[in-house]
Amino acid sequence: MELEGASRFAKGEWEDFAGARSGEALCEAWLALLCRRSEGARAGLLLLRQDDGSYAPMARWPAELDPAMLAEVAREALTKRQGVVQRGAGGECRFAYPLLASGEVHGAVIIELAASEAARLAAMQLTHWGAGWLMDLLNRRAAADKERRLAQSEFLFDVVLAAQAEPDVHKASLAIANRLAQRFACQRVMLALEQRKSVRVIAVSHSAVFEEKATLLHAAAQAMNEAFDQRARIAFPEPPGSALLAAAMHRRYAEESGSAALCSCVLEAGGDVQAVWLLERDRSFTAEELEFLDLLAAALAPVVESRRAASESLAGHARRSLRRLANALTDGSYPALKLGGVLLAALLAAAAMIPLDYRVSAPALVEGSHQRASVAAFQGFIREAPARAGDEVREGQTLALLEDKDLQLERQRWEAEVEVARQRAREARGAADRVALRLASAQMQQANAQLQLVLENLSRARIAAPFDGVVVRGDLTQQLGSPVERGTVLFEVAPLDAWRVILKVDERDIVDVHAGRLGELVLASMPGERLAFRVKRVTPVSTPQEGRNYFRVEAEMLEGGARLRPGMEGVAKVEAGERTLLWLWTHRLVDWLALTWWEWAP
Numbered sequence: 001m002e003l004e005g006a007s008r009f010a011k012g013e014w015e016d017f018a019g020a021r022s023g024e025a026l027c028e029a030w031l032a033l034l035c036r037r038s039e040g041a042r043a044g045l046l047l048l049r050q051d052d053g054s055y056a057p058m059a060r061w062p063a064e065l066d067p068a069m070l071a072e073v074a075r076e077a078l079t080k081r082q083g084v085v086q087r088g089a090g091g092e093c094r095f096a097y098p099l100l101a102s103g104e105v106h107g108a109v110i111i112e113l114a115a116s117e118a119a120r121l122a123a124m125q126l127t128h129w130g131a132g133w134l135m136d137l138l139n140r141r142a143a144a145d146k147e148r149r150l151a152q153s154e155f156l157f158d159v160v161l162a163a164q165a166e167p168d169v170h171k172a173s174l175a176i177a178n179r180l181a182q183r184f185a186c187q188r189v190m191l192a193l194e195q196r197k198s199v200r201v202i203a204v205s206h207s208a209v210f211e212e213k214a215t216l217l218h219a220a221a222q223a224m225n226e227a228f229d230q231r232a233r234i235a236f237p238e239p240p241g242s243a244l245l246a247a248a249m250h251r252r253y254a255e256e257s258g259s260a261a262l263c264s265c266v267l268e269a270g271g272d273v274q275a276v277w278l279l280e281r282d283r284s285f286t287a288e289e290l291e292f293l294d295l296l297a298a299a300l301a302p303v304v305e306s307r308r309a310a311s312e313s314l315a316g317h318a319r320r321s322l323r324r325l326a327n328a329l330t331d332g333s334y335p336a337l338k339l340g341g342v343l344l345a346a347l348l349a350a351a352a353m354i355p356l357d358y359r360v361s362a363p364a365l366v367e368g369s370h371q372r373a374s375v376a377a378f379q380g381f382i383r384e385a386p387a388r389a390g391d392e393v394r395e396g397q398t399l400a401l402l403e404d405k406d407l408q409l410e411r412q413r414w415e416a417e418v419e420v421a422r423q424r425a426r427e428a429r430g431a432a433d434r435v436a437l438r439l440a441s442a443q444m445q446q447a448n449a450q451l452q453l454v455l456e457n458l459s460r461a462r463i464a465a466p467f468d469g470v471v472v473r474g475d476l477t478q479q480l481g482s483p484v485e486r487g488t489v490l491f492e493v494a495p496l497d498a499w500r501v502i503l504k505v506d507e508r509d510i511v512d513v514h515a516g517r518l519g520e521l522v523l524a525s526m527p528g529e530r531l532a533f534r535v536k537r538v539t540p541v542s543t544p545q546e547g548r549n550y551f552r553v554e555a556e557m558l559e560g561g562a563r564l565r566p567g568m569e570g571v572a573k574v575e576a577g578e579r580t581l582l583w584l585w586t587h588r589l590v591d592w593l594a595l596t597w598w599e600w601a602p
Contacts, residue, residue: 027059027134031109034130035061038123040113042092045070047078048099048107055107070094070110077108083124093120097127099135106135152292155183156299163303168311169193173203176300177277181205184289186281187259190217192224193275193308199224219256223249224276227264231273233294235285236262261285265293267301274305351581358579360509362553364521364572365502366564368470368494379486392470402484411454417447470494470566499564501533503553503572504543508591510551512576513538519555523570532558535574 027046035044044061055078057067077084077096085095092114099107109127113120159179166172177189192199201221204210210217226249227234236250250262259280267275277297279285285293309317382402421444428436471493501521505513515537520530533555542549555572557564579587 024058028061030130030134031059031061034109034127035111038111038113038126039119040116041111041123042114043070043112045074045110046107047074047110049105058107070096070112074108074110077110078105081105085120095120095124095127097124097131099131152295155179156296159296160299160303163300163307166307169304169307170202170311172304172307173275174205174208176304177203177205180277180279180296184279184281184285184293186279188257188280189277190220190224191275191277192221193304194228194273199228199276216253216257219249219253220278223253223262224264224278226250227266228273228276231266231268233266233290233297234262234264235290237284239285239287239290263290263293265297267297267304269301269305274301274308348582351585354581355578356581356584358512358576358584359519359573360505360512360576361571361573362503362505362509364504364570366523366557366566366568366570367500367502368498368566379484381483382480395466411451414447414451414454418444418451421447466493494566499557499566500536501555501557501572503555503574504545504550505538505553505574507542507549507551508588509576510538510553513553513574517574517576519572519574521557521570521572523568525568526563526570531564533572534558 027048031044031046035041041061043065044059045057045065045067046059047055048058050056055074060067073084073086073094073096076086077098081098081100083095083097085093087093092112094110094112096108096110098105099109109131111123111127113123159176162175162179163172166175173191173193177191180186181189186205189205190201191203192201199221201210201217201224204217223234226246230245232245234245234247234250236247236254238245238247250264254260254262257280260282261280261284263279263285265277265279266273267277279293312320421440424440425437425444428434428440503513513535515535517535519533519535521533522530535553535555537554539552539554542551544550553574555574
């Protein structure tokens with residue numbers, strides 16, 4: 001009876017080992033079989049290397065064993081990469097056997113025995129034999145797993161390339177549905193696109209044409225809407241251990257269609273649900289198949305999105321983009337960006353209500369309120385020129401002297417002519433010759449007129465300052481002795497107590513500048529001071545400069561006259577009322593858009 005029971009027990013262990021469906025179950029069955037077949041075995045531990053390079057217990061015997069008891073001998077075997085035997089004070093024996101393959105340590109088997117030396121050697125031989133078998137089984141399962149993954153990758157590439165090759169989303173969806181139906185042995189596969197917070201069926205496997213209003217198709221759309229609303233994969237019947245999801249519509253559709261198993265997968269890309277597909281077949285979907293369907297959904301979602309974007313109209317694309325933007329603004333993603341958007345909106349709202357002073361800015365130039373030109377009264381030569389541009393002069397001060405030798409000779413000549421004519425007149429009066437008297441008198445008047453003209457020119461040979469001021473133009477120091485023509489402007493003098501400002505106002509702002517408006521001027525030579533002025537005149541003539549038109553605006557200074565000099569430049573701002581802060585920021589752009597629209601509008 002004992003022999004028969006042991007036989008049944010060993011048979012059960014072998015069945016557990018051979019029928020293990022996972023790597024963990026295989027390791028536990030293998031270790032239990034090894035320990036029970038080793039005489040005097042008290043404990044056993046199987047360590048396997050993980051993906052991060054560490055070693056973790058995959059099986060222990062008995063189940064309540066503390067792995068720390070065998071950690072020391074396991075660490076020594078893994079470090080030395082060879083078998084290690086340790087003996088305890090109580091006579092027990094612990095040995096560790098490393099699992100080597102292709103020059104790498106994949107793990108270790110640790111056994112604790114309380115038996116004779118012969119039993120230890122037998123246990124070590126059994127462990128050596130069993131380790132090879134275990135590594136072979138693990139390698140076979142790894143190879144099978146790689147082959148399965150390779151087949152999945154091949155199918156994935158095939159369906160992606162098939163969908164990408166189609167010109168529009170309808171044909172791409174049909175290609176996906178046909179390949180899914182073939183791969184998973186389904187009677188029917190449907191694919192529906194997201195449309196206005198719902199889904200619409202656009203493809204049914206192996207059906208180029210279908211009736212959208214059919215009752216069965218409507219029930220299928222409701223089932224897919226169920227997955228769409230929950231944004232999760234729904235399998236019916238629900239696999240063991242899956243999350244509880246609402247599946248009433250799936251149950252109803254299964255009853256109407258007679259399908260034994262359903263699976264709805266959500267295709268999500270860019271944070272939006274692009275599509276939902278529904279698979280129907282006569283047997284339930286395995287956990288491995290559901291995992292693969294999730295992978296396919298994640299990979300095909302961007303493909304469906306790209307095909308959909310390529311085939312939709314411009315208006316449809318705009319609606320979808322706006323809907324995506326609205327969803328992004330209302331969902332819980334990117335809280336920092338949303339907070340920034342709220343703050344920006346609040347800032348813009350405040351800017352649209354806060355009034356500020358609006359001032360038109362323009363380059364400015366300081367000039368004298370009036371300028372007097374000093375010109376050459378006659379044709380001659382320059383003898384002296386003590387004044388130059390920038391000099392302050394007093395009224396009557398000599399600016400330049402013209403050469404007057406020729407005029408002096410001319411004066412002597414006409415004085416002589418006058419004396420001769422006067423003598424002739426006396427002789428004619430003594431001779432009572434009225435005709436000769438009248439002729440002599442006419443000659444004397446003519447000579448006197450010429451003499452007065454010469455004397456007037458002599459008085460103008462000295463160019464004098466017309467008033468107290470500053471010479472703003474003229475420098476003859478390098479032209480002494482050179483000839484000048486009559487009427488040539490030699491100097492320009494401006495007063496020091498009256499100034500005006502010339503503004504170059506852009507034509508875009510000229511409508512806001514009127515006579516009488518006040519403003520402030522900041523000069524480059526006095527950047528820390530603001531000088532007040534009043535607009536006096538806006539000229540109606542523009543001057544093109546640097547691709548823009550500028551209007552000349554004259555203004556009178558209200559302060560700062562003693563420190564100003566002609567030619568000073570700066571920036572002037574003319575008060576033009578009140579505007580909102582938002583208007584100040586955007587009016588240039590709004591004006592340009594309005595003008596552009598007027599130019600191109602029909």
